[in-house]
Amino acid sequence: MKMNLRPAFRYQFGSSLRSAVIILLIILAIFVFLAVGTFYIAVGAVEMRFTGYSISFAIFLFVMGIVGVRSDMRLCLQCGVSRRTAFVSGFLATLCLSFVLALSLELLTALVQLWMRADYHFFSADLYQILYLSGSQARLTAGQHVISVLVNTSTLFASGLLGNFFSLLYWRLNKALTVLVSLAFPVLPSAVSWLMYRIGVNLKPFIDWVAVSPFNFVLSFMLGGIVCAGINWLLLRRADIRSAAA
Amino acid sequence: MSIEIKNISKNFGGTCALDRVTLSLGDNKIYGLLGNNGAGKSTLLSILTNRLYPGGGSVTVDGQPVANNDQALGKIFLVSEKNMFPDDMRVKSALDAVAHFYPAFDRAYAEKLADKFRLDTKQKIKALSTGYGSIFRLILGLSVNTPYLLFDEPVLGLDARHRDMFYRTLMEKYTEKPCTVLISTHLIAEAAELIEHAVIIRNGRILRDCPGEELLSGAYAVSGPSALVDSYIEGKRVLSINTVGGLKTAALQGERDALPAGLEVSRINLQDYFISLMEEEDKK
Numbered sequence: 001m002k003m004n005l006r007p008a009f010r011y012q013f014g015s016s017l018r019s020a021v022i023i024l025l026i027i028l029a030i031f032v033f034l035a036v037g038t039f040y041i042a043v044g045a046v047e048m049r050f051t052g053y054s055i056s057f058a059i060f061l062f063v064m065g066i067v068g069v070r071s072d073m074r075l076c077l078q079c080g081v082s083r084r085t086a087f088v089s090g091f092l093a094t095l096c097l098s099f100v101l102a103l104s105l106e107l108l109t110a111l112v113q114l115w116m117r118a119d120y121h122f123f124s125a126d127l128y129q130i131l132y133l134s135g136s137q138a139r140l141t142a143g144q145h146v147i148s149v150l151v152n153t154s155t156l157f158a159s160g161l162l163g164n165f166f167s168l169l170y171w172r173l174n175k176a177l178t179v180l181v182s183l184a185f186p187v188l189p190s191a192v193s194w195l196m197y198r199i200g201v202n203l204k205p206f207i208d209w210v211a212v213s214p215f216n217f218v219l220s221f222m223l224g225g226i227v228c229a230g231i232n233w234l235l236l237r238r239a240d241i242r243s244a245a246a
Numbered sequence: 247m248s249i250e251i252k253n254i255s256k257n258f259g260g261t262c263a264l265d266r267v268t269l270s271l272g273d274n275k276i277y278g279l280l281g282n283n284g285a286g287k288s289t290l291l292s293i294l295t296n297r298l299y300p301g302g303g304s305v306t307v308d309g310q311p312v313a314n315n316d317q318a319l320g321k322i323f324l325v326s327e328k329n330m331f332p333d334d335m336r337v338k339s340a341l342d343a344v345a346h347f348y349p350a351f352d353r354a355y356a357e358k359l360a361d362k363f364r365l366d367t368k369q370k371i372k373a374l375s376t377g378y379g380s381i382f383r384l385i386l387g388l389s390v391n392t393p394y395l396l397f398d399e400p401v402l403g404l405d406a407r408h409r410d411m412f413y414r415t416l417m418e419k420y421t422e423k424p425c426t427v428l429i430s431t432h433l434i435a436e437a438a439e440l441i442e443h444a445v446i447i448r449n450g451r452i453l454r455d456c457p458g459e460e461l462l463s464g465a466y467a468v469s470g471p472s473a474l475v476d477s478y479i480e481g482k483r484v485l486s487i488n489t490v491g492g493l494k495t496a497a498l499q500g501e502r503d504a505l506p507a508g509l510e511v512s513r514i515n516l517q518d519y520f521i522s523l524m525e526e527e528d529k530k
Contacts, residue, residue: 007347240298
């Protein structure tokens with residue numbers, strides 16, 4: 001059956017982008033504040049660092065993933081769009097938004113790094129730079145900027161879909177199971193570690209593999225996001241879509 | 247061109263909300279879906295629009311199943327009892343959003359109706375009163391121009407003037423651009439004039455599904471002194487009995503015999519018929 005993706009995508013992407021622009025402007029303001037502060041106030045005295053700012057966007061997409069998925073689903077079903085189409089357009093909107101935000105952040109990083117001279121004592125670095133370049137390189141090459149966009153896109157994408165997962169999981173649970181699952185979450189990491197130890201699964205080779213190359217990082221986060229999306233669809237497929245006040 | 251509902255069942259835990267409901271909504275007609283609280287009206291409408299999945303059975307719109315089908319779902323607009331738009335959305339943005347999804351949405355007409363009902367389109371949806379929340383959703387329904395328009399308790403919280411305005415506007419709209427309308431309501435007396443075909447639902451089962459005139463053609467009320475009424479109704483199908491002092495009124499269904507002197511006969515309206523039918527069912 002043909003999917004009427006366009007209006008749902010336009011709505012979902014547009015509404016998320018409007019909120020994201022606010023966060024982007026805040027990041028920009030922090031950059032400007034720190035850069036100007038370094039230049040006029042603390043020149044030569046203090047080194048200012050602004051690093052890992054894509055984490056703010058990852059948190060933003062995680063929260064948007066939690067709050068957005070239910071309201072998008074309600075609006076789409078009210079407007080004659082099936083839950084499957086709403087889900088696919090939501091997935092695509094998260095992917096596109098992650099890419100647009102990663103690209104915007106990278107442009108901002110590139111501009112700041114180009115503008116800053118070594119004696120300004122202002123250092124900015126994002127996730128890729130910190131994880132794979134030891135955070136010591138002041139300026140990235142064009143190729144490194146592209147890799148950084150990919151690293152950030154995969155991180156944001158996975159965060160958004162993880163947010164969707166928590167929202168949909170709690171949407172499907174009744175009160176008793178909500179309490180049970182909430183209590184289970186804090187013990188889950190220890191339980192999983194214990195279980196893996198018992199059955200002889202060692203995660204270290206995987207972590208080493210991810211640490212070797214940023215492409216491995218991108219691949220693992222993108223795959224993680226896709227697996228999360230698969231689980232999300234199973235949670236949503238037969239869910240009762242009711243009004244928030246119901 | 248029709249919505250076909252076949253053997254739809256739905257359970258919530260141990261409660262049966264719908265029990266093998268079969269119904270057909272044909273072309274360009276106004277249907278009334280009448281039932282008590284908890285009869286299964288809203289559940290049925292939610293299944294028609296794929297908001298809920300039935301436990302069994304099927305729903306098709308013009309031959310296409312509604313489940314995960316944008317073509318079928320795009321032909322239906324459900325004016326729900328509750329808001330399905332984000333609470334922080336403004337009325338104006340909601341009109342924009344609906345215009346994105348429905349190419350036939352008449353934005354100018356929606357603005358005109360908002361003026362007529364004095365709905366402030368700059369307000370946030372969550373800031374609207376219950377009545378204006380209903381008006382907002384009614385305006386969307388009246389402007390969307392889909393072949394199937396479903397109203398779930400459309401006049402909830404509306405004052406008498408706004409209710410009258412809504413019924414008039416709906417009739418104008420229907421006359422101008424006929425479509426299939428289904429009104430699910432408690433306020434039967436008000437909607438009775440509009441309803442061409444009545445569907446009465448109780449405890450998840452369809453009790454009656456026929457044109458309004460046919461439904462009421464065999465029903466009548468007899469009133470007079472208790473003793474006379476009692477002797478007249480003997481052996482007849484009695485829907486309900488009301489006694490006030492020494493006077494009795496009985497609602498009956500079936501062929502009407504010659505009336506003895508002292509008794510009066512009157513037609514019963516849809517609301518009286520509904521109440522009588524519910525009382526008859528209560529006795530079972």
